[in-house]
Amino acid sequence: MSDAMELFREIPLRRGDRMGVPIVETVLPNEQERLQILSIHSDNMKENSFLCAEELRLEELASRTKNFNRAELEALVESAKQFAVIRSWQNFDSIKVTMNDFLEALDKVKPAFDDAISALELFRPNGMLDCGERHAHVLATVKTFAQKFKKSERTPLLTCLLEGPSGSGKTALAATIGIDSGFPFAKIVSAENMIDRSEYRKCALITKVFDDACKSPQSVIILDDIERLLGYLHIGSFSSMVLETIIHLLQRTPPQGSKLLVIGTSSITVEDLKLMKLLNAFNVHLNVPALSPTDMRQVLEPLDVFDSADINNAITALNAEIPIKRLLVMINMAQRGGKGAHMSKGHQKIQLSYFYKCLEMTNTFSNVS
Ligand SMILES: Nc1ncnc2c1ncn2[C@@H]1O[C@H](COP(=O)(O)OP(=O)(O)OP(=O)(O)O)[C@@H](O)[C@H]1O
Structure with missing residues (x-):
């Protein structure tokens, strides 16, 4: 007899934390790897006679689970089993997981990576218009850095500051780089998430994002509107505690096996960024200009x-x-x-x-x- 309770084991998805963007902790498997993972699970189910083997189209499932990490593929399998259990509630002796159960599970289980990308998409609601050569140059430069960084075995941390006048499109560019990087952990740290927080709490929240990122092999963090994170009014009037925390995190090497790309955006003048020792805390800085x-x-x-x-x-x-x-x-x-x-x-x-x-x-x- 099938053990229905065994089938009903839940695997919780790791969903959003305080900053509102989900955490994804593993590298995303490619289609071939997803097929292997799903095959292992289907073999287990076959052994336990839970599977309606003829029906399952593993290749189709592997192709439809783009952006699922390993844990989420497991969650998908568990969800399909739950659908099978619910369907067979009158006769637990003959529970069989079918392709249809998997298709229903696909509607329910969504990869956290998609949420992370959707969160970045909110920062470029109009899409990306061509803003001329200088913007294109910034985008191409940082993208090239990001791709080289991704492949490099020696560099665990790359930090890049986009500075320029307010409204010049820095966040939209940073979000685009984050989306195109394909890094499975992507998160924006913005002042909107920190309204009414004490300095101490802000520091804790920012540090937590960096700590979470270090659990993933490849991450991108966008530190948006640094002046707003600092409560910056003018030089001499900002939170030095938040500044020190940011500078420390920008220089903290991620643990072995983890790669972190940080993109900061700021409208503070280059002179003031220098005085605050923020400019040199980043590996590179690029100017995002107003339109000529x-x-x-x-x-x-x-x-x-x-x-x-x-x-x-x-x-x-x-x-x-x-x-x-x-x-x-x-x-x-x-x-x-x-x-x-x-x-x-x-x-x-x-x-x-x-x-x-x-x-x-x-x-x-x-x-x-
Ligand atoms: N290339 C682009 N194509 C279309 N819209 C854009 C582009 N760049 C920016 N925008 C839009 O312009 C507005 C301002 O962009 P964004 O927030 O990126 O600027 P910013 O430099 O980060 O501003 P701030 O310094 O005030 O934070 C947003 O609504 C954004 O969607």
């Missing part, structure tokens, strides 16, 4: 929100340098007003006169126009 007129064109042309005859005037009317965030806000505002109430891409264009009005209202009008 050439960059603005790069953004505006594909968006197709202006008549081509108006684009030059629109760019001339903008300040010589404008962060991507501000440009997007201006476009959004102008799209909602003017003669035609709402417009969608490719249909009605922004009225230049209304665009000027928006710039005036928000003090974004170029001094030279």
